[in-house]
Amino acid sequence: MENLKNFKRTKYCGEPRLGDAGTEISVCGWVQRRRDLGQLVFIDLRDRAGILQLAFGDETPRDILEKARSVRNEYVLAARGVLRERSSKNPELPTGEVELEVTELRILSEAETPPFEILDKTNVNEELRLRYRYLDLRRPSLQRNLTMRHEISRVTREYFYENGFLEIETPMLIKSTPEGARDYIVPSRLHRGGFYALPQSPQIYKQLLMLSGFDRYVQLARCFRDEDLRADRQPEFTQIDAEMSFVEAEDVMAMVEGYIVKLFDAILGVKLETPLPRLTYADAMARYGSDKPDIRFGLELCDISGAARDSGFAVFDDAVKNGGSVRAINIKGGAEALTRREIDKLTEHAKGIGARGLAYIRWMEEAPSVSFGKLVSPEALAAIIEKTGCERGDAVLIAAGPDGVTLPVLGALRLLAAKKLGIIPDGYGFLWITEFPFFEKNADTGEWEAMHHPFTMPSDGGLDFIESDPGRVTAKAYDLVVNGTELCSGSIRISDPALQERMFRALGLSPEDIEAKFGFLTEAYKYGAPPHGGVGIGLDRIAMIMCATDSLRDVVAFPKVQNASELMSGAPGEADPKQLAELGIKV
Ligand code: ASP
Numbered sequence: 001m002e003n004l005k006n007f008k009r010t011k012y013c014g015e016p017r018l019g020d021a022g023t024e025i026s027v028c029g030w031v032q033r034r035r036d037l038g039q040l041v042f043i044d045l046r047d048r049a050g051i052l053q054l055a056f057g058d059e060t061p062r063d064i065l066e067k068a069r070s071v072r073n074e075y076v077l078a079a080r081g082v083l084r085e086r087s088s089k090n091p092e093l094p095t096g097e098v099e100l101e102v103t104e105l106r107i108l109s110e111a112e113t114p115p116f117e118i119l120d121k122t123n124v125n126e127e128l129r130l131r132y133r134y135l136d137l138r139r140p141s142l143q144r145n146l147t148m149r150h151e152i153s154r155v156t157r158e159y160f161y162e163n164g165f166l167e168i169e170t171p172m173l174i175k176s177t178p179e180g181a182r183d184y185i186v187p188s189r190l191h192r193g194g195f196y197a198l199p200q201s202p203q204i205y206k207q208l209l210m211l212s213g214f215d216r217y218v219q220l221a222r223c224f225r226d227e228d229l230r231a232d233r234q235p236e237f238t239q240i241d242a243e244m245s246f247v248e249a250e251d252v253m254a255m256v257e258g259y260i261v262k263l264f265d266a267i268l269g270v271k272l273e274t275p276l277p278r279l280t281y282a283d284a285m286a287r288y289g290s291d292k293p294d295i296r297f298g299l300e301l302c303d304i305s306g307a308a309r310d311s312g313f314a315v316f317d318d319a320v321k322n323g324g325s326v327r328a329i330n331i332k333g334g335a336e337a338l339t340r341r342e343i344d345k346l347t348e349h350a351k352g353i354g355a356r357g358l359a360y361i362r363w364m365e366e367a368p369s370v371s372f373g374k375l376v377s378p379e380a381l382a383a384i385i386e387k388t389g390c391e392r393g394d395a396v397l398i399a400a401g402p403d404g405v406t407l408p409v410l411g412a413l414r415l416l417a418a419k420k421l422g423i424i425p426d427g428y429g430f431l432w433i434t435e436f437p438f439f440e441k442n443a444d445t446g447e448w449e450a451m452h453h454p455f456t457m458p459s460d461g462g463l464d465f466i467e468s469d470p471g472r473v474t475a476k477a478y479d480l481v482v483n484g485t486e487l488c489s490g491s492i493r494i495s496d497p498a499l500q501e502r503m504f505r506a507l508g509l510s511p512e513d514i515e516a517k518f519g520f521l522t523e524a525y526k527y528g529a530p531p532h533g534g535v536g537i538g539l540d541r542i543a544m545i546m547c548a549t550d551s552l553r554d555v556v557a558f559p560k561v562q563n564a565s566e567l568m569s570g571a572p573g574e575a576d577p578k579q580l581a582e583l584g585i586k587v
Contacts, residue, residue, distance in 0.1 A: 002106035007078050014050020016083050018097040026080040027052060027100065028108070030138065031071050032118070041068045042099075045077060046118075048143050053086070053099040054079050064105050074111035074118065080104040126553075130567040133558055145555050148267065149543040153220060155266045156240055156539070159259050165218035165242060170205035172222070176517075177203045179453055181225035184235070192584040198224035201536055203453060204521055206243040207493055210532040211524050215245035220539060229562050231551045232485055232541060236560075240542075243534030249476050249492050252533050253432060256480060256488060259537075260430065267546055270428065276480070278432040285403075289327075289411020291436070294484035296429035299414050301407070304328045304398070307387045311380030313372050315356070319400035326400040329410050330388045331417045334395040335364045342420065343395070346413050350399065355409040359398040361390055368392075404443075415484065428545070431481045438462065438475040439506070447508055452477045454507055455500070456491040457533070463499075466506050476533070482545055490535030497525040 011025045029047035041056040054077075056068040071077065081102040090096030115131075116124040118138045129136040136142060157167070176183050179200035188194040199205075201223050209217045221241040227233060244252055257276055264270040277295070284291055287300045308316040308326035316326045331338060338346070340362075347358040359372045361384070368390070370381060390396045397413055399406040418424050438458050440451040448470050450456065458466065462473035477491035494500045500522055504514045514522065543555035553559040560566050580587065 001110070002078075002108060004078060004106075004108070007080070007104075007106065009078070012049035013045050013047040013052035014095060016052060016095050016098050016100075018085060020083050021085045021098055022083065024080065024082050025100065026078065028076070028078045030118075031073050031075045031077060031111075033073060034068070034071055036069060041065060043068060043071060043077070045079065046138075048147070050095060050140075051093055052095045053090070053093075054081070054102050054105075055084075055099040056102055060102060064102060067105050067107065068102070071107060072111065072113070074114055075107060076109035076111070078106040078108055127561075127567060130553075130559070130561065133568045137557065142554065145543070145547045145549065146557060148547055149539075149555050151267055152263065152539065152543055152546065155263050156220065156259070157218075159262050160216075160218040160240075160242065163216070163255065163258075165216040166214055167219055168209060168214060168217050169219060170199070170202040170209075170221065172198060174199050174205070177201060177453075178450075179203065179225065180449070181227045184224045184226050187583040187585055189582050200225050201239060202241050203455065203536075206241060206534060207455060207532065208521070208524055210243055210245045211527070211529050215530065215532075216243075217534075218242045221536075223536075226564075229560065229564060232544065234540065234552050234556060234560055235564050237552075238539040240537040240539050241534070242537070243532060245530040245532040247492075247531070247533055249434075249478055249533060252490060252492070252535060253478055256490075256535055256537065260480070263542070264428070264546075272428065272430065276430040276432055278434055280435040281433055281437065281474075282435065284431075284433050285407050285411075289329075289407040289409070289414060290484070291433055292479070292481040292484055292486045293411070293431065294415065294418075294424065294429055295431050296425050296427060296483060297418050297423050299329060299331060299418055299423075301410050301414070302328050302330065302388050304384050304387045307383035308376075308380060308398075308400070311376040311384075313375040313380070315359070315372075315400050316376070316380075319402075319406075322402070324400065324402040325406055326398060327406045327410055328384070328388045328396050328398045329414055329417070330390055331395045331397065331421070333393050334417060334421055335362050335393050337421050338362065338395040338417065343397070346397065346416060349416065350409045350413060353409055353412060354405045355399050356401060358413075359400070361385065361388075361394075361396040361398075363390060363392050363394050372398075429483050433479045433481060434477075435459065435474045436477045436479070437471065438473040438477075438503075439470040441471075448506065450503075450507055451475065452489065452491055454503055455493045457494050458499075458503070466502060470506060478535075480537075485541055485545065486538070487541055487545070488535050488537040490533065492531070492533035495525060495529040495531050497522050497529075500525065 009026050009028045011027055013027050013029045029045040032044035032046040032051055035042045043054040044051050045054050056065050079102050081100040083098045084101050086097055086099045114135050120140045173196035176197040177200050181200055183197040185195040185197050202221050206217050219241045221239050223239050224236050257274055261272050264272050281291055284293055289301050303325055305320050305325045309320040319326055343360050350358045362369045388396050399409045437451050439448040442449050457476040459474040459476055465472045479486055480488040540552050540555055544552055547555055
């Protein structure tokens with residue numbers, strides 16, 4: 001094996017162009033492949049910038065030619081030579097007009113045959129790729145994604161620095177901060193039986209920084225939440241965490257909007273139109289059945305409770321009578337694609353997320369086929385058809401029951417149907433959601449919980465109902481959504497300790513709980529607190545959207561899989577019994 005003594009890399013493999021022909025350069029990289037044509041040997045050498053063809057031929061000294069012949073895929077090489085124009089060009093490669101006529105070749109490392117070939121287009125299963133993630137990361141698409149993620153971080157810092165934000169680190173070993181997820185906890189050796197929590201977000205600390213006078217704070221903060229994983233959720237993630245003093249919701253939203261506009265322009269050259277559209281939570285739910293709707297296509301929900309009440313069909317009538325609703329979604333032109341079988345599939349999906357069933361109108365032939373046709377009066381059916389605007393060629397899906405079920409069910413079906421019909425356009429559908437409910441009833445316990453976190457400021461109009469009618473209280477909270485993904489979430493915070501205490505009480509905390517969990521925080525607010533608010537912006541999700549992938553694993557270097565393990569290292573592993581004994585823990 002050779003070394004790099006007296007060898008200095010002067011270019012990345014992906015860099016040379018025709019204009020560089022005639023110059024001497026030195027490159028380092030991995031062997032993508034070698035072709036041996038007898039007198040001629042070609043090696044494609046790969047680094048993070050791309051691939052360059054190394055050429056060995058008649059003029060190449062024998063020993064170098066032999067060495068070139070001996071290399072195999074993924075060997076690490078250093079090569080020096082003169083760039084020359086290629087006789088047969090390769091239009092697939094940005095460097096495809098030149099090749100390096102090698103005058104010096106060093107083998108820096110040999111390589112065993114990797115468990116899969118390093119190719120961008122791969123059908124190797126993801127589990128195997130994640131076990132050998134360091135090899136998987138050599139693939140150009142992942143190199144590109146992580147490079148873009150770096151660029152995103154760079155522009156992010158630039159923007160917030162330009163706007164006077166100070167980057168301040170907050171601790172990782174903390175007391176639990178409630179964000180509605182389970183904590184990862186860390187046992188303390190020095191305080192037996194004591195546990196730190198890893199931050200679900202730096203929420204409390206950034207609020208305290210406002211009290212300390214650092215009126216604009218930002219941090220690319222690692223956050224940890226022990227939740228069930230999905231494609232757009234990892235147990236650890238990075239949040240662009242920001243907080244501002246002396247501001248109202250509009251100021252924070254404008255700051256975020258400025259950031260998004262700059263970012264999309266700088267990274268993708270996409271000019272976003274501002275102001276970004278807004279919807280209240282209530283309107284988003286009513287129109288799209290989701291608080292993070294994809295607004296790039298229509299297919300809006302329609303409340304047909306009026307038309308369906310007293311229809312004679314007990315499912316509809318009861319839903320309305322019991323304070324719920326009957327809602328529909330007209331999949332325009334969807335009758336053909338949504339065959340009976342497809343509708344059955346959607347029905348199964350709807351049942352899986354809480355619906356009792358799904359009614360439908362499918363209008364292909366002269367007369368519509370109506371799943372509940374024999375059960376309703378002709379007048380009611382006519383009214384439903386009119387209300388939904390159903391015409392020949394359409395398919396209408398209908399759900400009845402409490403709003404808490406009908407809305408999200410139809411929201412989910414809306415997405416599935418749009419995907420099935422292939423009507424979701426490219427591009428970016430940004431949307432602010434405002435006026436969130438402050439409280440949310442836990443479906444299992446029936447108790448009120450904070451929909452965002454308990455430090456969120458209730459809207460002015462809601463203050464009178466905190467105790468008497470919590471469901472009516474909205475919050476000065478705002479989420480930014482793009483293409484159906486929540487990108488950012490934030491709020492104005494409660495800066496009045498008396499109001500904070502009131503909200504804690506309304507959330508069912510006893511004075512003792514409040515003291516034990518948040519005593520230090522409520523006390524802090526007694527010493528002069530500026531009005532303040534902020535946001536957490538999901539960096540991983542931004543990267544996912546900008547890299548046009550639908551999995552966070554494509555933008556995280558070493559991601560976890562569904563069951564929260566990391567396949568490469570095998571984390572989590574067992575702890576040494578000695579370690580456990582020191583911590584006073586028995587498993
Ligand atoms: N801490 C919040 C979150 O992680 C964001 C914020 O309110 O600033 O969702």
